[in-house]
Amino acid sequence: DTEVTQTPKHLVMGMTNKKSLKCEQHMGHRAMYWYKQKAKKPPELMFVYSYEKLSINESVPSRFSPECPNSSLLNLHLHALQPEDSALYLCASSPLKQGKTEAFFGQGTRLTVV
Amino acid sequence: RKEVEQDPGPFNVPEGATVAFNCTYSNSASQSFFWYRQDCRKEPKLLMSVYSSGNEDGRFTAQLNRASQYISLLIRDSKLSDSATYLCVVNREEYGNKLVFGAGTILRVKS
Numbered sequence: 001d002t003e004v005t006q007t008p009k010h011l012v013m014g015m016t017n018k019k020s021l022k023c024e025q026h027m028g029h030r031a032m033y034w035y036k037q038k039a040k041k042p043p044e045l046m047f048v049y050s051y052e053k054l055s056i057n058e059s060v061p062s063r064f065s066p067e068c069p070n071s072s073l074l075n076l077h078l079h080a081l082q083p084e085d086s087a088l089y090l091c092a093s094s095p096l097k098q099g100k101t102e103a104f105f106g107q108g109t110r111l112t113v114v
Numbered sequence: 115r116k117e118v119e120q121d122p123g124p125f126n127v128p129e130g131a132t133v134a135f136n137c138t139y140s141n142s143a144s145q146s147f148f149w150y151r152q153d154c155r156k157e158p159k160l161l162m163s164v165y166s167s168g169n170e171d172g173r174f175t176a177q178l179n180r181a182s183q184y185i186s187l188l189i190r191d192s193k194l195s196d197s198a199t200y201l202c203v204v205n206r207e208e209y210g211n212k213l214v215f216g217a218g219t220i221l222r223v224k225s
């Protein structure tokens with residue numbers, strides 16, 4: 001089972017709204033990631049949590065706020081976004097066991113900021 | 115220079131053809147490497163992991179050349195369903211498992 005579940009699948013929000021994206025995995029993976037992907041571009045790393053601690057923040061604007069409540073859950077809190085933040089937001093997880101570092105992706109949340 | 119570079123393509127090949135993609139990476143400290151495929155408006159899916167010199171899975175073969183810092187992906191007997199974007203990914207473990215994506219190579223298999 002290599003399932004990473006993201007909700008919602010689609011989200012439309014205004015620039016003054018606050019919303020959250022959710023990600024869940026039950027594979028016992030110890031690293032979780034948020035990526036942002038624009039059309040015809042590769043995924044860009046935003047945040048990495050390793051063993052529930054934030055290990056990488058790729059200089060992401062503070063209007064994006066990650067949270068890792070436990071080893072299975074990852075949230076991305078959104079506030080005061082701009083239209084250019086519209087993109088596919090992908091969550092992924094990696095085992096980090098026995099040297100296995102490959103990432104498994106969820107289906108993504110397609111975000112539109114209006 | 116980008117950290118991970120790929121030929122963007124597109125590669126247009128007939129069914130049954132053999133096609134090879136190359137990917138170069140700039141940091142010699144990189145430890146692990148992956149090939150993902152991504153279909154239009156879908157998430158990337160892991161195709162192959164490369165931890166040592168290479169890996170083979172059916173029609174797909176990945177090779178790693180650490181001295182020259184490149185990874186290749188060979189697809190034999192191409193199928194229409196192989197049409198996708200192929201993403202080369204390098205793991206920078208010294209930065210806490212930072213997976214760096216290449217820009218992707220587009221493959222179109224035609225009948």
